[in-house]
Amino acid sequence: MEITNKFTELPESIQKLLQHINLDVLVSNPTFTPISGEQSRGLLFEIDNSSLVIKWFTQKARADNDIEALLDLAEIEYIPKLYSYEKRSYLVMEKASGSAVSLLLDHGQLSEVELKEIKKQYLHAVHLCYAAGRFDWDFKLDHIFWDRSRNRIMLIDFGEYSCVSEAITTSDIEERSFEFDEDVKEILLSSK
Ligand SMILES: Nc1ncnc2c1ncn2[C@@H]1O[C@H](COP(=O)(O)OP(=O)(O)OP(=O)(O)O)[C@@H](O)[C@H]1O
Numbered sequence: 007m008e009i010t011n012k013f014t015e016l017p018e019s020i021q022k023l024l025q026h027i028n029l030d031v032l033v034s035n036p037t038f039t040p041i042s043g044e045q046s047r048g049l050l051f052e053i054d055n056s057s058l059v060i061k062w063f064t065q066k067a068r069a070d071n072d073i074e075a076l077l078d079l080a081e082i083e084y085i086p087k088l089y090s091y092e093k094r095s096y097l098v099m100e101k102a103s104g105s106a107v108s109l110l111l112d113h114g115q116l117s118e119v120e121l122k123e124i125k126k127q128y129l130h131a132v133h134l135c136y137a138a139g140r141f142d143w144d145f146k147l148d149h150i151f152w153d154r155s156r157n158r159i160m161l162i163d164f165g166e167y168s169c170v171s172e173a174i175t176t177s178d179i180e181e182r183s184f185e186f187d188e189d190v191k192e193i194l195l196s197s198k
Pocket residue numbers: 041042043044045046047048049050059061086099100101102103148162163164165
C-alpha cells in the first residue's frame with residue numbers, strides 16, 4: 007500500500023483498517039458499504055463512520071489514471087483528498103459531500119442562483135486542473151457533487167483526466183461552459 011501525506015491525518019483505527027484492503031474484505035466486512043453506481047466501471051465502497059470512499063478498479067488497463075490524476079491535482083480545493091492506494095488495484099479518497107448535480111437537477115432541487123454558483127466553481131476548477139496539467143475528457147454532471155451547506159462543489163471520477171502541457175485557451179473554457187449548459191437543459195427537459 008502506498009500512502010500520501012494526508013493518510014496520517016486519519017484516526018488510527020481507520021489507518022489500521024486500511025492496511026488490509028482486498029476485494030474479499032470489501033465484500034464481506036459490513037464496515038464497507040457498496041455504492042451502486044449505474045454501469046460503474048469501478049466498484050465503489052463507503053467506509054462506515056468515516057468520510058472516505060474506496061474505488062476498486064475493475065478495468066485494469068485504465069486503473070492508474072485516477073490515482074495519477076488525484077496525485078497531480080492534490081492541492082486543488084474541488085478535488086477529493088487521496089489517502090492511500092495500490093496501483094492497478096484500488097484507491098482510498100475523501101467522500102464528496104452533498105449529491106450529484108445531475109440528481110439534484112432531476113429532482114428539481116436546484117435554484118437558479120445555486121446553478122450559477124455551481125457553474126462558476128466548476129469553470130474555476132477546470133482552470134485549476136488544467137494549470138496542474140490535467141483535463142477531463144468525460145464531462146458529466148454526475149461527476150460534479152454539490153454541497154449546499156458548504157456552498158461548494160467537489161469533482162469525482164478521474165479515469166478520463168488526460169495530461170495536458172499547453173496553456174488553457176478561452177475556447178476550451180467556452181466549450182466546457184456550453185457543454186455544462188447543454189447537459190443542464192437535457193436533464194431539465196427529460197425530468198418534466
Ligand atoms: N469521492 C466520491 N465521493 C462520493 N461518491 C463517489 C466518489 N467517487 C465516486 N462516487 C460515487 O460512485 C459512483 C461511481 O464512481 P466513478 O464515477 O468514479 O466510477 P466509474 O467506474 O467511472 O463509474 P461510472 O462508469 O458509473 O461513471 C459515482 O457516480 C458516485 O456516485
